[in-house]
Amino acid sequence: MRKVIVAGNWKMNKTAKEAGEFFAEFKPLVKDVKNAGIIIGAPFTALETAVRETKGTNIKIAAENMNAKESGAYTGEVSPLMLKDLGVEYVILGHSERREYYGETNEIINEKVKSALAHDLKPILCIGEKLEEREANTTEDVVKSQIIGGLKDVTADQMANVILAYEPVWAIGTGKTATPAQAQEVHAFIRSLLTDLFGAQVAENVTVQYGGSMNDGNAAELIAQKDIDGGLVGGASLVPAKFTVIVKAGDAVTK
Numbered sequence: 001m002r003k004v005i006v007a008g009n010w011k012m013n014k015t016a017k018e019a020g021e022f023f024a025e026f027k028p029l030v031k032d033v034k035n036a037g038i039i040i041g042a043p044f045t046a047l048e049t050a051v052r053e054t055k056g057t058n059i060k061i062a063a064e065n066m067n068a069k070e071s072g073a074y075t076g077e078v079s080p081l082m083l084k085d086l087g088v089e090y091v092i093l094g095h096s097e098r099r100e101y102y103g104e105t106n107e108i109i110n111e112k113v114k115s116a117l118a119h120d121l122k123p124i125l126c127i128g129e130k131l132e133e134r135e136a137n138t139t140e141d142v143v144k145s146q147i148i149g150g151l152k153d154v155t156a157d158q159m160a161n162v163i164l165a166y167e168p169v170w171a172i173g174t175g176k177t178a179t180p181a182q183a184q185e186v187h188a189f190i191r192s193l194l195t196d197l198f199g200a201q202v203a204e205n206v207t208v209q210y211g212g213s214m215n216d217g218n219a220a221e222l223i224a225q226k227d228i229d230g231g232l233v234g235g236a237s238l239v240p241a242k243f244t245v246i247v248k249a250g251d252a253v254t255k
């Protein structure tokens with residue numbers, strides 16, 4: 001059995017004050033959620049507030065990025081030690097916006113994944129093809145190289161602490177969701193690749209989220225697919241009521 005996890009990714013949104021307001025509204029809405037995991041990815045400046053406001057609740061907090069190094073002359077960067085010190089449990093790595101705008105390669109992302117695991121932070125590793133790659137029928141090749149590259153030297157045991165998020169880049173922030181069948185097809189491919197890499201038992205237990213214009217209207221149908229184990233939600237995670245509908249869609253499903 002694997003866990004359905006619904007994660008929000010606020011991206012570069014919400015001040016610490018706005019984060020506090022979000023949690024004041026969101027916590028009572030999801031307090032009865034038992035089965036689904038709930039994670040909020042918040043910007044660095046809101047992490048301290050997010051951790052404080054969710055202490056003792058069923059909500060976990062993720063950073064949206066980190067440097068692989070522990071400390072040093074890396075102006076503007078944030079290390080795994082700093083995130084651990086704040087009480088952060090998860091870190092989103094390899095998001096397509098990091099790959100696209102900040103030049104993150106599979107090698108860089110792999111260093112971050114290994115560092116996160118070494119520091120007891122759980123990575124949410126994002127993968128997904130661009131529109132031109134889908135149109136060129138290279139979706140599986142792209143996803144395969146992102147998984148093999150991103151998870152290089154990660155052990156089968158460590159995979160218990162890794163979440164994957166399949167996010168077709170053409171569906172992110174565009175309102176264009178992959179159809180449940182399109183998404184399931186890639187998720188099934190990811191599961192078979194994980195079986196090849198880590199064995200059937202590990203592959204069966206890894207949470208593989210879908211991301212890309214998931215919202216309160218389409219989440220239930222997406223998460224109902226056999227290999228879609230929750231979501232990584234951008235825009236719709238900014239609004240407590242909308243995000244709650246998605247969390248509850250995940251909570252209603254057992255995998």
Ligand SMILES: O=C[C@H](O)COP(=O)(O)O
Nearest residue numbers: 009172173212213234235
């Ligand atoms: O990490 C989240 C994804 O980029 C999806 O964003 P979106 O839900 O706004 O399309």
